[in-house]
Amino acid sequence: MQEATFLILTALAGGNQHGYGIITDVEQISDRRVRLRAGTLYTALERLRADRLIEVDREEIVDSRLRRYYRLTPTGEARLAEEADRWRSNAHVAMSRLDLRGGVATT
Amino acid sequence: MTDSADLERRYRRVLAFYPRAFRDEHEQEILSALMAGAAEGQRRPRLAESFDLLSNAISMRLHQMTLQRSWEYARRPVTRSLDAESRHPRLWICVRAGIGIWLVVLTAILYGYGRGGWWGVLLVPAAALHFYLAFRLRHSVQS
Numbered sequence: 001m002q003e004a005t006f007l008i009l010t011a012l013a014g015g016n017q018h019g020y021g022i023i024t025d026v027e028q029i030s031d032r033r034v035r036l037r038a039g040t041l042y043t044a045l046e047r048l049r050a051d052r053l054i055e056v057d058r059e060e061i062v063d064s065r066l067r068r069y070y071r072l073t074p075t076g077e078a079r080l081a082e083e084a085d086r087w088r089s090n091a092h093v094a095m096s097r098l099d100l101r102g103g104v105a106t107t
Numbered sequence: 108m109t110d111s112a113d114l115e116r117r118y119r120r121v122l123a124f125y126p127r128a129f130r131d132e133h134e135q136e137i138l139s140a141l142m143a144g145a146a147e148g149q150r151r152p153r154l155a156e157s158f159d160l161l162s163n164a165i166s167m168r169l170h171q172m173t174l175q176r177s178w179e180y181a182r183r184p185v186t187r188s189l190d191a192e193s194r195h196p197r198l199w200i201c202v203r204a205g206i207g208i209w210l211v212v213l214t215a216i217l218y219g220y221g222r223g224g225w226w227g228v229l230l231v232p233a234a235a236l237h238f239y240l241a242f243r244l245r246h247s248v249q250s
Contacts, residue, residue, distance in 0.1 A: 039164070043166075065143075066135035
């Protein structure tokens with residue numbers, strides 16, 4: 001799973017959101033490191049929807065503009081949990097190996 | 108015309124590169140997201156943003172052609188038009204090549220009048236895409 005996909009699912013794990021909401025949330029989650037662009041975001045959303053990891057929650061019209069809210073499906077939750085677990089264990093190994101090296105590279 | 112109407116018109120122009128079915132489904136919400144992210148008084152899409160939209164549009168079209176991926180809305184117009192292309196490949200070679208040539212001519216005219224600029228960035232890949240599709244169709248006629 002690509003980082004952008006992981007971050008989109010993480011954003012939706014915090015609550016149902018529309019496209020621009022996801023963009024700003026991802027920016028926050030990633031400490032301003034990742035700013036999703038609209039083309040990338042909607043291509044990813046389309047794929048996630050086809051894979052049934054997310055679904056449309058509801059639509060709203062705000063200032064005559066369409067906002068479509070997305071939510072995580074149970075499959076999406078399971079997939080995100082799996083992925084987060086994998087990265088946690090990777091990170092754990094990385095940190096313990098760095099510790100073994102005498103903590104030179106850790107900050 | 109106001110700045111935001113100007114900007115919206117330009118975004119729509121870029122979004123026109125997406126497959127029809129995807130646009131029917133997502134154009135309005137993408138526009139909302141783009142407009143929400145625009146700076147005050149912004150009149151043109153940022154280059155990186157256009158590039159991102161375009162490259163995703165092109166890869167989406169290529170993906171459809173090469174993998175025939177079934178989209179969630181599989182029975183909608185894109186699939187129908189792809190069916191048409193596989194049923195009448197000879198006709199579609201001419202259509203695709205014709206569009207490609209037209210885009211090249213258009214690019215040449217725009218540059219000729221000194222209005223090329225970043226239109227070339229849009230038109231050249233679009234022309235290349237159509238030639239590529241024509242080439243693939245030719246392949247399907249032969250096989």
